[in-house]
Amino acid sequence: MNTSHPRPAASCDDLQARFALTRAATESICAPLAVDDYQTQSMTETSPPKWHLAHVTWFFETFLLREYLPSYRVFDPRYAFLFNSYYQTLGDMQPRARRGDLSRPTVDEILIYRRHVDEAMSSLLASAPPRQAEEFRARTVLGLHHEEQHQELLLMDIKHNFSINPLRPAYREDLPAPVTVPAAPGWLDCAGGEVAVGHAGGGFCFDNELPRHRVLLPAHRLAAWLVTNREYLAFIGDDGYRRPEFWLSDGWSAVQARGWQCPLYWERVGREWWQFSLGGLRPLAPDEPVCHVSYYEADAYARWRGKRLPSEFELEAKLAGEPVAGNFLDSGLLHPRGGEPWFGDLWQWTASPYVCYPGFRPLPGSIGEYNGKFMCNQYVLRGGSCATPAGHARATYRNFFYPHDRWQFAGIRLAEDA
Numbered sequence: 001m002n003t004s005h006p007r008p009a010a011s012c013d014d015l016q017a018r019f020a021l022t023r024a025a026t027e028s029i030c031a032p033l034a035v036d037d038y039q040t041q042s043m044t045e046t047s048p049p050k051w052h053l054a055h056v057t058w059f060f061e062t063f064l065l066r067e068y069l070p071s072y073r074v075f076d077p078r079y080a081f082l083f084n085s086y087y088q089t090l091g092d093m094q095p096r097a098r099r100g101d102l103s104r105p106t107v108d109e110i111l112i113y114r115r116h117v118d119e120a121m122s123s124l125l126a127s128a129p130p131r132q133a134e135e136f137r138a139r140t141v142l143g144l145h146h147e148e149q150h151q152e153l154l155l156m157d158i159k160h161n162f163s164i165n166p167l168r169p170a171y172r173e174d175l176p177a178p179v180t181v182p183a184a185p186g187w188l189d190c191a192g193g194e195v196a197v198g199h200a201g202g203g204f205c206f207d208n209e210l211p212r213h214r215v216l217l218p219a220h221r222l223a224a225w226l227v228t229n230r231e232y233l234a235f236i237g238d239d240g241y242r243r244p245e246f247w248l249s250d251g252w253s254a255v256q257a258r259g260w261q262c263p264l265y266w267e268r269v270g271r272e273w274w275q276f277s278l279g280g281l282r283p284l285a286p287d288e289p290v291c292h293v294s295y296y297e298a299d300a301y302a303r304w305r306g307k308r309l310p311s312e313f314e315l316e317a318k319l320a321g322e323p324v325a326g327n328f329l330d331s332g333l334l335h336p337r338g339g340e341p342w343f344g345d346l347w348q349w350t351a352s353p354y355v356c357y358p359g360f361r362p363l364p365g366s367i368g369e370y371n372g373k374f375m376c377n378q379y380v381l382r383g384g385s386c387a388t389p390a391g392h393a394r395a396t397y398r399n400f401f402y403p404h405d406r407w408q409f410a411g412i413r414l415a416e417d418a
Contacts, residue, residue, distance in 0.1 A: 015140050016125045022144050023118055025389070026056065027111075029154050032172050038107045041100025042164045045407060046157035051083065051099045054110045056147040057117045058083040062090065063367055064143060065117065068136055069124045075116045076105075089366040139367070141204050146370075148392045152409075155278065155334060155387040160407045163265060163276045170280030172334075177279065178327075180287045181339025183225035189418065190314065192219040197313050198357055199396045208371040209396045211359045215313050219418035222310055222318060224341055226289035226348070227301065227412040233273070233286070235301050236262055246303045251296030254404050264292035264406040278334045289336045289346050289411045295379045295403035298349040298412045310415035312352035312380040312398065318342065319382060319395035328390040336386050336411065344388070346411030347381035347399055354378040354400040378402050385409035 030038070030049050038050040047055075058079055065072040082102060084093040094102065105113070128136050155171075162169050198212035199205035241261050244252045254260065265276040266284065273284040293301075302308050319342055326344020327337055336345040356375050362368035378400040384393035387409050401408055 015137065015144075016122065018144060019121060019125060019140070020118075022147050023114070026053065026147055026151055026154070027114075029151055029158075033158070035107055037158070037161070039100060039103065040161040042157075042161045043407075044097040045405065046160050047096075047099050047153070048102070048161075049154055049158060050107050050110050051102065052150050052154050052157070054079065054083045054105075054113060055085055056143075056150050057110075057114050059146055060121055060143050061117050062087075063139055064136070065120050065124065067139075068128075068132065069120060072120055075113050079105075079113070087366050087369050089369065142206075142367075142370075145204060145206070145392065148389045151329065151389055152385070152387045152392075155329075156407055156409065159265075159276075159278050162278075168276060168281045171278040173280070175277070175279035175332075175334060177282060178285075178288070178333045178335050178337035180285050181337055182287045183228055183289075183338055184341075186224040187221045187416075188224055188318070190217070190220050190222060190318065192217040192418070195313070195317050197316050197396070199394075203394075205394070205396060206371055206398070207363055207368075208354075208356070208360070208375070208398050211357060213358055217311075217314060217317060220310070220314055221416050221418055222314065223307075223414040225413075226336075226338070226341075226346060227414065228286065228338070229273075229275075229284055229288050229290050230286035232263070232290040232293075232301065232412075235304050238304070240300065240304055246300040248296060248299060250403065251294075251300060254294070254296055258404075260297070263290060263297065287338055289338055291336050291346055291409060291411055292406050293349075293410060293412060294406045295349050295401070297406075298410075299351070301412055302414055305414060307414040307416045309349055309351040310413060312350040312382055314415060315348060315350060315382045315413070316395055322395075324384075324393050324395075326384070327386045328384060328388050328393065329386065330390040331386065333386055336409070342383060343393055344384050345386055346383070346409050347385050347388075348383045348413045349410055350380045350382060352380045354380050354398065374400065381408075381410055 030053065033049060039048050041048045081092055082094050084090055158171050162171055194214050194216050196212055196214050199209040200212055240246060241255055247255060267274055274281050275284045298309060322342040324343050326340035327333060328344050354375055356372065362372035363370065381399040381401065
């Protein structure tokens with residue numbers, strides 16, 4: 001057992017209830033879908049909803065049932081190839097870009113697979129292996145947080161899958177249009193100095209949040225609001241996408257190669273800007289936080305404003321003193337509304353590359369591939385979004401994406417040196 005992994009305090013009874021709720025929540029996200037929607041994969045980065053349903057199930061089967069339940073019968077040995085995501089040490093896998101080719105197994109067969117694994121997990125949770133109880137509980141909690149990550153990924157992928165359909169279908173017709181909370185512009189003065197960062201224990205964290213260590217922050221200022229659509233429209237109106245002086249070299253190359261002229265899901269209808277949402281195509285709300293921008297766009301906007309993006313530790317130091325409350329998945333809006341200055345609404349790009357902390361050690365065995373091998377060429381985001389399960393966010397959480405990625409719920413907070 002890697003001692004850098006936190007020790008969850010949950011009992012098996014607690015885990016049984018949480019397991020059932022988490023698994024049900026994933027399926028409830030898929031409930032509005034038609035059977036045809038489960039198959040769509042709109043780009044390499046997205047996955048079909050039914051693949052998500054199967055992959056999180058494969059995770060429990062592979063890392064818990066096969067390890068801790070001697071009597072367990074694998075549902076279908078072929079699923080190890082179909083639904084392994086990136087665990088190279090466990091064998092070959094369906095290429096990520098071709099997950100949408102898997103018309104079989106059917107959605108019904110995957111739901112039967114879920115029931116099979118759920119029943120076995122229920123038996124296992126009812127009698128945790130006493131000689132490995134601590135490791136078993138830690139791995140179970142990791143599996144639950146992994147499924148929560150896929151709940152957000154499901155909504156991201158469904159949104160992109162629907163966005164490429166010329167009919168512009170809504171994921172849910174009954175989603176209310178958020179009542180926008182206007183931003184309260186202002187700046188927070190932060191003295192800087194030596195601060196402790198990383199998870200301090202007392203609950204779950206991913207291995208990439210460890211070990212806790214100290215960093216020296218310069219005096220700085222953080223914007224008290226997320227950049228709004230109105231503010232970003234001014235950047236577009238000033239030819240921001242056609243002026244290379246604001247862009248990193250790779251960012252400018254991305255603009256040229258991908259034809260970017262505005263954030264993802266924005267489009268002109270007549271003379272007006274509209275935005276595709278999980279509730280369908282809607283007029284762009286000027287005071288909502290700008291959403292679905294890449295790191296390159298966030299950085300270019302900051303340069304245009306004469307500011308910069310915050311470092312991940314500047315944000316963590318502020319988040320650590322704030323309640324973890326805001327517009328999360330549980331709000332039911334599935335869209336940013338503004339007025340959530342620190343947690344929720346949108347993941348916030350930072351200027352920090354995704355690298356390991358000093359003294360980092362991945363988890364042992366195949367499960368060590370979870371985070372560590374991705375610590376290259378990506379950037380850290382903080383704070384959670386309107387698609388993040390409420391109990392999944394914390395100040396030390398390090399989300400990460402490639403700098404060109406835009407389909408995640410990501411926005412912009414500005415910073416500047418004091």
